Amino acid sequence: MLKEALIEKLDYEELSNxxxxxxxxxxxxxxxxxxxxxxxxxxxxxxxxxxxDGVMQPDQDFVDQMNLCLGCRACEPVCPAGVPYGQLIEQTxxxxxxxxxxxxxxxxxxxxxxxxxxxxxxRMYRLGSMLRFYQRSGIQKAVxxxxxxxxxxxxxGEMEAIMPEASGRGIREFLGATVIPAVxxxxxxxxxxxxxxxxxxxxxTNLNTVRLLTEAGCEVVIAQGQVCCGALHAHSGERxxxxxxxxxxxxxxxxAGVDVIVSNAGGCGAMLQEYNHLLENDPxxxxxxxxxxxxxxxxxxxxxxxxxxxxxAGLPExxxxxxxxxxxxxxxxxxxxxxxxxxQSIPNATYVPLREGDRCCGSAGIYNLxxxxxxxxxxxxxxxxxxxxxxxxxxxxxxxxxxQMKAGIKRAGLEGQMEAVxxxxxxxxxxxxxxxxxxxxx
Numbered sequence: 001m002l003k004e005a006l007i008e009k010l011d012y013e014e015l016s017n018x019x020x021x022x023x024x025x026x027x028x029x030x031x032x033x034x035x036x037x038x039x040x041x042x043x044x045x046x047x048x049x050x051x052x053d054g055v056m057q058p059d060q061d062f063v064d065q066m067n068l069c070l071g072c073r074a075c076e077p078v079c080p081a082g083v084p085y086g087q088l089i090e091q092t093x094x095x096x097x098x099x100x101x102x103x104x105x106x107x108x109x110x111x112x113x114x115x116x117x118x119x120x121x122x123r124m125y126r127l128g129s130m131l132r133f134y135q136r137s138g139i140q141k142a143v144x145x146x147x148x149x150x151x152x153x154x155x156x157g158e159m160e161a162i163m164p165e166a167s168g169r170g171i172r173e174f175l176g177a178t179v180i181p182a183v184x185x186x187x188x189x190x191x192x193x194x195x196x197x198x199x200x201x202x203x204x205t206n207l208n209t210v211r212l213l214t215e216a217g218c219e220v221v222i223a224q225g226q227v228c229c230g231a232l233h234a235h236s237g238e239r240x241x242x243x244x245x246x247x248x249x250x251x252x253x254x255x256a257g258v259d260v261i262v263s264n265a266g267g268c269g270a271m272l273q274e275y276n277h278l279l280e281n282d283p284x285x286x287x288x289x290x291x292x293x294x295x296x297x298x299x300x301x302x303x304x305x306x307x308x309x310x311x312x313a314g315l316p317e318x319x320x321x322x323x324x325x326x327x328x329x330x331x332x333x334x335x336x337x338x339x340x341x342x343x344q345s346i347p348n349a350t351y352v353p354l355r356e357g358d359r360c361c362g363s364a365g366i367y368n369l370x371x372x373x374x375x376x377x378x379x380x381x382x383x384x385x386x387x388x389x390x391x392x393x394x395x396x397x398x399x400x401x402x403x404q405m406k407a408g409i410k411r412a413g414l415e416g417q418m419e420a421v422x423x424x425x426x427x428x429x430x431x432x433x434x435x436x437x438x439x440x441x442x
Contacts (some may be wrong), residue, residue: 001060005095006051014088015052017081018045022029024075024085029360030068031377035179041075041085048092066092068374070367071235072360073331074256077176085331087277089232093332097237118196118228119245121170126424127147128200129168155372162406167203171210172222180210180220187217187306191258193249193296195227195268195399203397208428209264215431216306222288231271231328234278235365241270246275247285250292261292264299264366264424267365267399270332272296288335299424300338300397312430314347321426322347322354324405326398339397339423344428349393355385363404379404382413394420 024041025031031040038047044065050056066089073086102110103322117123134140140145143149171194172178190213194206213220230242232416253261263269273296279289321343329335336358344351362368362378386394386408388442394409396402405420 002063002095003051003054003097005098006048006058006092008067008071009091009095009098010048010052010088010243011084011091012049012052013330014047014083015045017083018042018049019081021045021080023078023080027074027078029070029072029074029362030374033374033377039068039288041069041079041083043277044069045061045083045085045088046090048088052299054277063096066096068371070360070362070364070374071336072327072364074327074358074360076331077334081090087334090237090239093235093237094239103288111237112239114236114241119241121199121227122195124196124200125168127171128166131163131166131200132168135165153369155369157377158407158411159172159369159403160409164201164401164403166201167199169203170199170204172208172224174207175210175222178215180222182217182219183215185217187222188219188302189257189259190302191216191221191223191253191256191261193226193229193253193261193263193268194222195263195265195270197400198265198268202402202422205264205399205422205424209262211240211428212299212303212424213262216303218302220308221256221258223252223256223258225255227252229268229271230278231267232365233398234271239278242271243278243282246278246289249277250285250288252314253292253295254288258295260302261296262299262302263296264422266298266309266326266329266333266335267400269298272317273333284414292387296333298335298338298397300342301335303427304338304341309341309345312346312427315349315426315430318348318350319392320352320390320394321349321395322352322389323357323423324361324386324394324396324401325358326396326401327364329397330404339395342423342427343395346427348424349430352389352391354391355387359403361401362409363398363400365400368404368407375404379408379411383408383414386418387412387414392418393426394418395423395426396420397423 020042027041037043047062051058069089075085198206212219227245230245233242273293275289276293281283361382362375368375394405396405402420402422
């Protein structure tokens with residue numbers, strides 16, 4: 001029964017800490033979009049508590065409201081009681097998954113994705129090879145010309161249209177090494193988390209990450225044995241599999257003997273930082289998880305710390321640049337100023353603030369695929385604000401956000417006027433002065 005599963009999974013003390021003040025409501029995208037109390041963090045917590053207290057039975061409406069949540073965690077920074085809403089919604093979804101009966105095809109898709117694909121990087125590389133063949137062999141052009149994509153759901157067609165060039169090789173294979181020395185004096189020994197999707201669809205961004213870090217004085221270690229961070233699993237109710245992945249990553253980076261674990265994806269970084277909470281009831285792993293989580297940083301934090309603001313050579317020509325913040329980088333990792341500081345440090349880059357740049361773009365992992373209507377509404381509003389900046393470059397710091405922004409540019413008819421770029425790739429184009437270069441080649 002769902003009620004019993006919820007009682008077992010939920011942290012009741014945190015449920016009780018909600019003061020029902022309502023500060024979370026203006027920050028919540030789904031509440032702002034619908035105006036429904038049940039679609040707000042306060043409302044969802046009230047529903048969770050009502051079930052735990054035996055006041056109501058969880059029905060399909062309850063499940064639907066929990067699934068409508070983006071998991072953006074914009075409610076957490078504004079909560080005066082510090083309620084960890086992100087953990088509560090993940091606990092609730094774990095309970096729902098434990099008892100929910102999916103159609104056979106949904107079970108099969110979830111099994112393939114969460115058990116046989118994302119946790120196995122070798123299979124992700126094979127998928128990358130197949131996508132690369134699809135993109136380069138002429139099949140993609142034929143599929144688009146014949147209109148085959150029209151039989152797919154609209155949101156999947158939109159994602160296919162902006163898919164980056166895939167790779168069947170990861171960062172280790174590109175570099176032919178697992179340890180890349182620092183340029184000049186070594187300041188840090190950094191373990192790079194390469195991610196599962198990042199290493200297949202954004203291999204150039206991973207390579208640029210290593211370039212920037214080595215030029216900043218970091219010895220970069222590509223820890224062997226690292227796997228998917230588990231974020232998609234945790235957000236989708238597969239928390240036990242997320243715990244398994246966490247243990248593998250902790251073991252891999254512990255063996256690597258690094259000072260810092262760096263991420264270039266806000267969603268991954270936030271998940272990595274929360275391994276201590278994910279494994280808090282595991283006495284064998286909790287201390288190691290605390291060690292691991294305390295060392296996770298976003299690349300922007302390291303670059304601000306290690307690179308002087310006047311050290312950037314600048315863009316080849318003057319550009320207007322705006323920034324869409326990654327929800328989990330901002331609300332999970334609490335990284336807000338560093339990306340903006342970096343953008344403002346680049347010569348020839350005129351930084352233009354984005355109205356409500358801290359509001360979710362609607363990507364939220366796979367949310368734009370499973371909740372396309374809400375995601376589309378949020379994206380359309382976002383692109384109205386983006387267009388008003390008249391920026392040449394729209395920068396973000398998370399792969400899901402980047403794909404969503406690319407889709408938004410196409411959807412809003414802004415192609416040819418602006419491009420969406422990962423902050424790492426923009427910074428790599430504004431390399432450091434004095435000709436310093438790690439001379440890494442893909």
